[in-house]
Amino acid sequence: MDLNGKLKLDSGFCFDYTNMLGEQLISADDILAVQDKIERAVQGLAQIRSNGVSPGHLSKNGQPEPVYFTRLPMIEQGNPNSPASIEKLKAYSKQIWDTKEAVIFFGIGGSYLGNKVLFDIHAGSFWNQKKALERRGFPKVFFSGNNLDADQYASMLDEIVRQAQYKRLAGQGITRVMLIPITKSGTTLETVAAFVYFYEQLKKEKELFEVDVTVVTDLDGAAAAGPLCQLAQENNWQTFDIKEGVGGRFCVLSNPGLITAAVVGIDIEELLAGARDMEMACREEDPAKNPALLNAVLKYLAADIYGCDIEVLMPYSMRLKSLGEWYVQLLAESLGKRCNRQGEQINYGRTPIAAVGTTDMHAQTQQHQDGRRNKVVQFVEILEKTCDVQLGKPFGDMEFFAKYNGMCVDDALKIALEANAQALNEDSRFNANYQLPKLTTYYVGQLLYFLMLSVAYEGELADVDAYDQPGVEAYKRIMKEKLGR
Structure with missing residues (x-):
């Protein structure tokens, strides 16, 4: 050696x-x-x-669970990142670019930390202070649900409302915002609490906001029968799957992280x-x-x-x-x-x-x-x-x-x-x-x-x-x- x-x-x-x-x-x-x-x-x-x-790895429910994070780099049919899933993310990126002025991500742990890394490296500290042209048309981005912190909820909401009011007073119409809760189980307390709060508050401001939702969760496991998936079906919200065998701390190179990459225009394939x-x-x-x-x-x-x-x-x-x-x-x-x-x-x-x-x-x-x-x-x-x-x-x-x-x-x-x-x-x-x-x-x-x-x-x-x-x-x-x- x-x-x-x-x-x-x-x-x-x-x-x-x-x-x-x-x-x-x-x-x-x-x-x-x-x-x-x-x-x-x-x-x-x-x-x-x-x-x-x-060997010996079990899920939190005591059942054998696969480990697939080593497949994330390979864009192949049957892998967590397939050609179809990458194309869906690229189409979503264009949709957000075309139709949204702001995106709020809700997540904690692996559903937040990796996303923040990608955002910080690509967008930097002053992304939201830039004009749309300087952001190449991509939306402003906010993160919540990474703590149970009422002050953070309130101060972020105040800022988002203030910006929307200024936009409307300037004759630029309502603010089209996308809410993206990211939770594998669909029941993570911090994520759900923040999502519920912002959804309720923004929907009240009908003259300021047009609110849409995209849910990122486990669409094939237990979460598929859960409340978030049920809401997505009832409201025709878009969904992205959190694939089996990719734990939260390993998921930055799969849908939970790549959706942030898509929203701010990061080259996912690169x-x-x-x-x-x-x-x-x-x-x-x-x-x-x-x-x-x-x-x-x-x-x-x-x-x-x-x-x-x-x-x-x-x-x-x-x-x-x-x-x-x-x-x-x-x-x-x-x-x-x-x-x-x-x-x-x-x-x-x-x-x-x-x-x-x-x-x-x-x-x-x-x-x-x-x-x-x-x-x-x-x-x-x-x-x-x-x-x-x-x-x-x-x-x-x-x-x-x-x-x-x-x-x-x-x-x-x-x-x-x-x-x-x-x-x-x-x-x-x-x-x-x-x-x-x-x-x-x-x-x-x-x-x-x-x-x-x-x-x-x-x-x-x-x-x-x-x-x-x-x-x-x-x-x-x-x-x-x-x-x-």
């Missing part, structure tokens, strides 16, 4: 793991000692790819092409040639041997802030398990922490650098930015400010990342870097799928079910009893 510190794919995606190896860090002997587990992980993913079976190329690269059995497997092996060893039970995901880009929030769910729900597949109590997993460089260098880095040696710090770097800012000298020759004249902000960002990594490495603290050539749709697909596949491989290494979340069901049961619902 040839481990030279960097694994670069033909696409340009690079996993720089230099600072995971060395004295007081992971050794070649550490990796050789878990060769049997690596082989088990390879076989486990091969079985999932072949027949969608993860997104999946990135994921597909990553999937093909990660079928290698040798960790030195398979970035997701190698990532999983190094994180597993850091946790199992060196006590690293905290993982910090720290992209150096504000557009990737929500990536860290998405990864929190992916890592925590997939690997945070009380028992292994044999029923033995092991309490495995790492506590994920979302950070952003350079912001959190002024907040968290003190802990990363001087705190307990129980962390892996994982950077995400964009090598080529589409925009850079060069500073001038608006204050003349004033000595303090003169040194900033000609400084490129992106160069300073890169130096900050390098300094952070070097400081950690000089103290033998685990850190690594995922490098994307550019922040494009293709590379976003690569990164998202790489992270999902890494977690899946680590589940096999630790011999835990990466696709269930029994701990979540415990609080849900108590909460339902207390609510009397």
